[in-house]
Amino acid sequence: MTPALEQLQKQLKQLPGIGYRSAERIALHLLVEKPARLPELVAALEAAARTVRRCARCGNLAEEAQCPICADERRRTGQVCVVENVQDLAAIERSGAHRGSYHVLHGKLSPIRGIAPEDLNLAALFDRIASGEATELILALSNDVEGEATCHYLTERLPASGVTVTRIGFGLPSGGGVLYADAVTLKSALEGRRSYS
CATH class of the missing domain: 1.10.8 (Helicase, Ruva Protein; domain 3)
Structure with a gap:
């Protein structure tokens, strides 16, 4: 060679x-x-x-000052989906389930790996909240210890501004059965249950 x-x-x-x-x-x-x-x-x-660089507003990939999603005036205003990375944003965007804006943290809190709040794209998110741009935060972070810690950190640091905070549901995949699900998935499915009417 x-x-x-x-x-x-x-x-x-x-x-x-x-x-x-x-x-x-x-x-x-x-x-x-x-x-x-x-x-x-x-x-x-x-x-x-x-x-290619980070969008100044949300942290997504962009070639201009703002990414195509932030520049799209047809997007729902106020609703901000908070994700760990650009791949998560792309997956949600492909699903077509979210028509608001996004905020990419570029990671999640992990003291073991040395990732602290200042290592994440949090300041820009808090600026968006303080400006009144965000009225609902949808936390679409991983269902693991680090994802939960990041969600907890975010909710603890939110100003008393009347911002609604929601968390995506976790549980059994569509078409999946209870028999083959692991304990964490079953626990999330039961805790995330909603009214069936």
Whole structure:
């Protein structure tokens, strides 16, 4: 293996979800099978690195000062869905279930991993609340200890401004059965129950 190929594999392996075999397969695919695609890929990566940044308002990815969601005047005003990362925002957006705005924290509180409140995009969220822009916060954070701690921290620090705070429901997936659900999922499903009428 050449040093350049080894370096390419090493860089690819650092990407999430790519192990040694996948990195090797991608590197060989680009260099041997589809070398014509390589300049386009390099150009796309360079262009994205130059132009993509965080939205000044919500923390989503943007090429302008605001992301396309914040710039869309047809979105429901006041309703802000708080998510951990851009991938969560994309998943909710694909579902079509939320037509308000978002706020991306870029993580969740984790003292064990050294992630403190100042490491998250919280100041901008509190600014949005203080300005009266947010009337309802929908907390769409993970159903784990760190997600719960982050939700608790947010609700404890909210000013007495009349902002409604809701939490997304957790439980059994559509089509899923009780028999195969783990204890945490069943507990969340029971605690998140609602009237059936």
